[in-house]
Every structure is written in structure tokens, then in C-alpha cells.
Amino acid sequence: MLLEQARPDKAVCRMLAFVLISLWPALVSGQLWPFGPPNIVFVLADDYGFNDVGYHGSEILTPNLDKLAGEGVKLENYYVQPICTPTRSQLMSGRYQIHTGLQHDIIWATQPNGLPLDSPTLADKLRETGYSTHAIGKWHLGFYKEDYLPTRRGFDSYYGYLTGSEDYNTHYRCDDMHDAPGGDGVDTDERMCGYDLRDNEVPVKDQLEKYSTQVFTEKAVNLIKNHEQKKPLFLYMAYQAVHSPLEVPEDYTWNYYNIQDKNRKTYAGMVSCMDEGVGNITDALKKAGMWNNTVFVFSTDNGGEILAGGNNWPLRGWKHSLWEGGMRGVGFVHSRFIQNNGTQTKELMHVSDWLPTLVGMAGGDTNGTKPLDGYNQWEMISKGKPSPRKEILHNIDIMFPPKGDNLYPDIFDTRTRAAIRVGEYKLITGDPGNSSWIPPPSTSLYFPKTSHDAPEKNVWLFHVTSDPDEEIDLSSKHPDIVKELLQRLAYYNSTAVPPVYPKSDPNCDPKLHNGFWGPWVS
Known part of the structure; x- marks a missing residue:
């Protein structure tokens, strides 16, 4: 008798089923989420070539990336920029580099320059929407003033390095002094060197001789494990891998005995270590019960550097160039909220699209930004609809x-x-x-x-x-x-706004700042 009383009425069941069926398109399109806004994990690889992922036919083993891409949507007409800072600036701002003054070269460690402060970042907009925001790894968007640090640009926490590259184990880098426009170029007689690793805004001194890919992966896993799930998570995981210098623990190169080229062999090991890191991060999300409510994005920041082991075959050109090999990126999205999982799309997409796409998907808005050059691509990604983008x-x-x-x-x-x-x-x-x-x-x-x-x-x-x-x-x-x-x-x-490419400032010298690269202008 009690069981019969507890049994749901058939009419109620039919009504609930009807409501669920009616709402399902909205659930999977991001207009209404069954468990609250989804977690967003964005993994950005550095200098990762078009021909360096398994599903593009590479000899390099990437089982985790291949599995995630195969279960998600591969972006096969997706473009980034030819070098580091421009890609990262467009990812974070949703704006072309001609509109932020970063259209020439990168931001060097010695230059007083940064992504302009006049527009919120992707992290700012997601935090406004209720996200807990965290960045791990490479920043490379300026740090000469404290206002340009990641923790001042929308991230609740940051662990990583501020410059463009460094030694994977010692976290030490040197940089030349650079002339202003119209000067004579690089003055190689003046070099400045220092350590570059920070926990939020505090220099880190206890990670020497620890390989950065593994350090950053461990930080991400711990962050996920300790995340307070009352808030959705935005994790920006910007690996140092697989940028030069070519360094990796020897264990990761054993599978590549058939690769005779020394640079390529080391590079392959670096890719394997990064792929392992991606697997560890996804496993952590699953153990934390977060994976089924996560949108996972993977992207490279530019084409592979041929001189440092990368490869973009059959595309023409490589990093730094305006050929397809410099800009056509490896990218995919994985999520249970995608209707057309297990597919690839050749719809046109650009790195500047991520800000409006992810903010819109999360239920936020782009109020307060400067005019955006990016488009919301969630309908294209999740439903296979035509891209709103017609040109790049x-x-x-x-x-x-x-x-x-x-x-x-x-x-x-x-x-x-x-x-x-x-x-x-x-x-x-x-x-x-x-x-x-x-x-x-x-x-x-x-x-x-x-x-x-x-x-x-x-x-x-x-x-x-x-x-x-x-x-x-x-x-x-x-x-x-x-x-x-x-x-x-x-x-x-x-x-376009005028390019901003200032002369190096000798006051940046790490020896004036306890041996670390960091803000030097108050």
C-alpha cells in the first residue's frame, strides 16, 4: 500500500518526460544547463604543429588528445596567429591585434608593454557570470606594471611564468634589449637574465629542476581536486609545451627510437608529456565528478617551429609566417552538451571567437567590452550549424x-x-x-x-x-x-590603431628585482 502511494502518477511522469524532451535542445545548446553553468577547461599548447597530433597522421603518439578529439568536434578550418602574444591577446580580448596595438612581433620581457587595460578579458567576463577563474602556465601578455598581471586581469589565481619562454627545469630566461621603431634592431651586447615562476604574484623558488609540464599538470590536478563546486570552474591551462628549448625527461623519448632526427625526437617526447598531462587533467575532472558538466577546449597558439622539432606538413610555412602552416591551428571541443560529437567541422573559426563563444555559452554577456572581432560559435560547434564568420x-x-x-x-x-x-x-x-x-x-x-x-x-x-x-x-x-x-x-x-612596440627599459633587469622577472613600473 505504501509503495503504491509512493509510486508517481502516470500523468505526472508523462508531463515530466514532455518537459524534459521540450527542454533538451535548450540544455545542450547552453541556454539552460541541467547542473548549472558548465565548467570550462581551455588547454592552450605552445608552438604545436599541424602535423604533430596523432589524428592528423603524425608519428607522434597522442592517445589522450586523439580520444578527446574523436569523441568531440574537431575544428578543421580553425585559425590562430603566427606567433604567441597575438594569439593570446585575441583569445583573451576577442579583438584583432590591429585593434589592440599588438600587430607587430611579440611582447618581449624587457618591453614596457601589455594587452591594453581598456577592455575586460575572457576571465573578467566569466567571473562576472559567476565563475571561479584560474590560470596556469604561460602568460605573455605583459607584466611591466602590476595591473597587467593575470591576477589583475580577471583570474582568481595564477601559477606560471610571465615571459614568452624559459628553461623547462630551471625556469630561467635571458632576453635582449630591443630598440624602438626606427632603431637598429636588437642590441645583443645587453642581455638581462632572471627566474620567472610565480604563485599568484609571489616569486616561486622551490621548483628548480622540476619539469614545467609536469609541474603545471600537478597544479591543475590539485586545483580541480580542491575546487569548491558551488561555482563553475574556468581553468586556462597554457602549457609551456612544446615551445623551445627542446627539453624533456628521457622516459618520454623511449617510444621514439625510430625517429633519428634529434630535435624531432625530443620534441616528440615533449608532446607525449603534454598529452599525458591532458589525460591526468581529464581524469581529475572525472574523479571530482565534474567531467560530465565540463566543456573542454584544446588549441595551439601558432604553427610548429620547424627549427625546434615541430612540423606542419602538408601545409606551407611555419611559425612566424602568414602561410597556412603558421596559422591553421590544431583545435577541438569535447563536451556531453554537444549534439554532433564524433564529427569534424570545416566551418570557419578564429581564435578571437572564443571570448563571445564561451561567455555566451556560459550565460554571460559581452557588455563593457570594446567592439569585438570575434563571433559566438557555440551553435556551429554544438549543433553543426553554419559559422557566422565569413572572413578573417x-x-x-x-x-x-x-x-x-x-x-x-x-x-x-x-x-x-x-x-x-x-x-x-x-x-x-x-x-x-x-x-x-x-x-x-x-x-x-x-x-x-x-x-x-x-x-x-x-x-x-x-x-x-x-x-x-x-x-x-x-x-x-x-x-x-x-x-x-x-x-x-x-x-x-x-x-587600426598604431602599433605599440616600445623600446626596452633597462629598469626591467631582474637583478634589480631579487633575480626575478616581474613588474618594474609603479
Whole structure:
């Protein structure tokens, strides 16, 4: 009798089932979450090449990344920037680098420069939405004043290093002094050296001879284990891996006895260590009961550095270049809230899209930001809908040395280093950087392809959808399309702010700050 009284009424069950079915599209699209807003874990690899992940056919073993990508959505028409600071600035601000003054080079450790303070970061907006926000690893968005530190840019906690690269074990780096625009370049007679590792804003001195990939993974695992789940978690996991210098514990290279190239072998081990770290982080989320309510994102920050073991085959070019090998990124999203898991998309996406995508998915808004260049891509990622993005400005760098003659002076100065993707076409002007196609050194199955471009050539047009390797230049065949894309470059150039690339400040010298890189201007 008691059991019969406790049994739910059939009409009530039908009503609950109807409500659940009705709400399910909203649940999985992020408009309404069954367990509160999802945790967001964003893993950013450094200098990770297009041909360095298993699911792109690499000889490097990445079982954890392959599994996560295979169960999620692979982003196969996804673009980042050719170098570190520009990618990170666009990820955090949702704005093109021409709109933040960071369109030339990176932020060097000795320069008084940083991501402008006039717009909230991704972390700021997620914290406004109720998230607990944490950053681990590489910052590289400026630190000359305390206001530019991660803990002042929206993160509740930070553990990592502030500069662009360093020794993996000693956490020590040296940097040259850099001239202001119009100067003579780098003064290699003046070098400044110091340690770079911080727990929030306090220099860390107890991690010497501990490999950074493992240190950062351990910090992430402990953070997840101790996370107060009343608040959703945003973890920005910016690994040092797999940026140079080429260093890794020997255990991680044993599986690569078949790779004879020393740089490639060490690099492969560095990738394996990072892949293991990703597996440990996902395991920690599962043990904490957080995985089923997590959106996991993986991205590289730029193409692989050929001279430091990376590879982007079959794409042309590498890190620093405006060719596809410098900018087409490895990326995927994994979440149970994605309807089309186990797929790949070739819809157009850019690193600046993450801010509006993740903030919108989490139920936040972009009020208070400067005008964004990114688009909310959650519907594309989670449902396979068309991308709202139709073009990408890769960059316009007026400080880069000009190349060749100005072929279209009434539209845009083609001597300027610039690139834009509009629809299925990509236009490059000026000096795009090394134009080689480099097969992985561990194989003899491919032969290097050689560019036959004239030394002063400064305009290229590619139908990049059908020619992602950028082998067939169409600039002579379709001058009308060249002009259309040059007009788009001219438009963006009219919206650009002046580049900010200050001369190095000798007051940054770590020897003046207890041997550590850190803020030096009050």
C-alpha cells in the first residue's frame, strides 16, 4: 500500500518526460544547463604543429588528445596567429591585434608593454557570470606594471611564468634589449637574465629542476581536486609545451627510437608529456565528478617551429609566417552538451571567437567590452550549424620591412605584410615569411616542395578551400578578386590603431628585482 502511494502518477511522469524532451535542445545548446553553468577547461599548447597530433597522421603518439578529439568536434578550418602574444591577446580580448596595438612581433620581457587595460578579458567576463577563474602556465601578455598581471586581469589565481619562454627545469630566461621603431634592431651586447615562476604574484623558488609540464599538470590536478563546486570552474591551462628549448625527461623519448632526427625526437617526447598531462587533467575532472558538466577546449597558439622539432606538413610555412602552416591551428571541443560529437567541422573559426563563444555559452554577456572581432560559435560547434564568420583578418603589420613594389597604390600598399581570408579565398601581401613545405624529418615518404616565386613578389591569392597547401597562386588569373580582398584590407587598415612596440627599459633587469622577472613600473 505504501509503495503504491509512493509510486508517481502516470500523468505526472508523462508531463515530466514532455518537459524534459521540450527542454533538451535548450540544455545542450547552453541556454539552460541541467547542473548549472558548465565548467570550462581551455588547454592552450605552445608552438604545436599541424602535423604533430596523432589524428592528423603524425608519428607522434597522442592517445589522450586523439580520444578527446574523436569523441568531440574537431575544428578543421580553425585559425590562430603566427606567433604567441597575438594569439593570446585575441583569445583573451576577442579583438584583432590591429585593434589592440599588438600587430607587430611579440611582447618581449624587457618591453614596457601589455594587452591594453581598456577592455575586460575572457576571465573578467566569466567571473562576472559567476565563475571561479584560474590560470596556469604561460602568460605573455605583459607584466611591466602590476595591473597587467593575470591576477589583475580577471583570474582568481595564477601559477606560471610571465615571459614568452624559459628553461623547462630551471625556469630561467635571458632576453635582449630591443630598440624602438626606427632603431637598429636588437642590441645583443645587453642581455638581462632572471627566474620567472610565480604563485599568484609571489616569486616561486622551490621548483628548480622540476619539469614545467609536469609541474603545471600537478597544479591543475590539485586545483580541480580542491575546487569548491558551488561555482563553475574556468581553468586556462597554457602549457609551456612544446615551445623551445627542446627539453624533456628521457622516459618520454623511449617510444621514439625510430625517429633519428634529434630535435624531432625530443620534441616528440615533449608532446607525449603534454598529452599525458591532458589525460591526468581529464581524469581529475572525472574523479571530482565534474567531467560530465565540463566543456573542454584544446588549441595551439601558432604553427610548429620547424627549427625546434615541430612540423606542419602538408601545409606551407611555419611559425612566424602568414602561410597556412603558421596559422591553421590544431583545435577541438569535447563536451556531453554537444549534439554532433564524433564529427569534424570545416566551418570557419578564429581564435578571437572564443571570448563571445564561451561567455555566451556560459550565460554571460559581452557588455563593457570594446567592439569585438570575434563571433559566438557555440551553435556551429554544438549543433553543426553554419559559422557566422565569413572572413578573417590574419594581420596587417605596417612595421614589418616592406617588400617589392606597390602594385595597387589606389587600394592598399602591397609592400605591407598582411593577409586576409574572405570566404574560400586567401590573399597575402608583403613578406609572408618562409614559404617552404617541410615534410617530417622522420620519414622519406615525402619530398620537400620548393617555391619558385620571384624574390620581390608581394601578392598571392589562393583558393584555400581546394588548395590548403597554397601551391597554386591565382593572383594573375583573378585580379578582380585580388582587388576585392585588397579593399577589405584597406577597410581594416582604416580601423587600426598604431602599433605599440616600445623600446626596452633597462629598469626591467631582474637583478634589480631579487633575480626575478616581474613588474618594474609603479
